[in-house]
Amino acid sequence: MHNPVDTIVIDAANVTLRLGRGEAAVDILRGVDLRVRGGESVAILGPSGSGKSSLMAILSGLERATTGQVQVAGHDFTRLDEDGLARARRGRIGIVLQAFHLIPTMTALENVAVPLELSSHADPFTRARAELEAVGLGHRLSHYPAQLSGGEQQRVALARATAPGPILLFADEPTGNLDAATGGAIVELMFAKVRAGASTLVLITHDPELAAQCDRIIEMRDGKIVHDSADAAVTA
Numbered sequence: 001m002h003n004p005v006d007t008i009v010i011d012a013a014n015v016t017l018r019l020g021r022g023e024a025a026v027d028i029l030r031g032v033d034l035r036v037r038g039g040e041s042v043a044i045l046g047p048s049g050s051g052k053s054s055l056m057a058i059l060s061g062l063e064r065a066t067t068g069q070v071q072v073a074g075h076d077f078t079r080l081d082e083d084g085l086a087r088a089r090r091g092r093i094g095i096v097l098q099a100f101h102l103i104p105t106m107t108a109l110e111n112v113a114v115p116l117e118l119s120s121h122a123d124p125f126t127r128a129r130a131e132l133e134a135v136g137l138g139h140r141l142s143h144y145p146a147q148l149s150g151g152e153q154q155r156v157a158l159a160r161a162t163a164p165g166p167i168l169l170f171a172d173e174p175t176g177n178l179d180a181a182t183g184g185a186i187v188e189l190m191f192a193k194v195r196a197g198a199s200t201l202v203l204i205t206h207d208p209e210l211a212a213q214c215d216r217i218i219e220m221r222d223g224k225i226v227h228d229s230a231d232a233a234v235t236a
Contacts, residue, residue: 007037007038010036013068014067015070016065016068027223028054029051030222032224039198039199041201041214041215043211046219051220051224054223055220060089060170065077073088073093075088090164091165091166093166093169095169096174097172098177107143107144110128116128131162132155137159151185154175154178169200
C-alpha cells in the first residue's frame, strides 16, 4: 500500500492534548500545526517532556487529541472512536516503539504473521517469512523473544510494522534500548525499508545525529513546534 509522493498524508491543525481535569490538568500539546507529504522522512526532535511522543500517539491514532483537526492517510481521526481508529490504523500505519512489545509465547515468525492473519492477509506466513529474511532473521524464525538479543527483537518489531506495506511508519526512539552499533544497524534497516516501500517515516528522537538522517527536522519544546527545517528552507 504505497502513497504518492507530494500527497499530504498528515494534516494536523491546532492540535492540543490536555490530561487530567481542573487544577490537576496538564497541557501536553499546545496548538500544534503539521503537514507531512508522502515519501518524506521527518524527525520530530526534542527533550523528554517536549510532547513529541504524545504528538506521535495522536498522529498514529493511539491517542485522541483534546481539540484540533487531525487528518491522516485520508481519515479524519478527530471523528473516529477507538474502534474506528484501530480500523484506520490497520494496514496503513506501522509503529515501532522503544520497547519491542513482542508476544513472548509466539515465535518471531508468529509475531509478524499473526497480525497479518488477523487483518485477513492472503498469505500471512509467507509474507512474514519474507519480511524477517529482509531484516536478516531468516535463521531465527522459530525462536521466541527471550531467545533473541535486543537488536534481534527490534528487527522483529520492524518486520511486523512494515509487513502490511503501510503508508506511514512511526518510530518512537527505536534505538533507545540498543547499543550504538546495533542501533545504527536498525536505523539503516528502517530507512532501507521505508525507501523500498515508498512509505512516509515519522521518527521521534532526542538524538540530533539520528534526526539529521531525515529529510526534515521538526523541533519541539513545551508542547509546541519551535522550529521546522522545511520553513527554514523556504525562507533561505
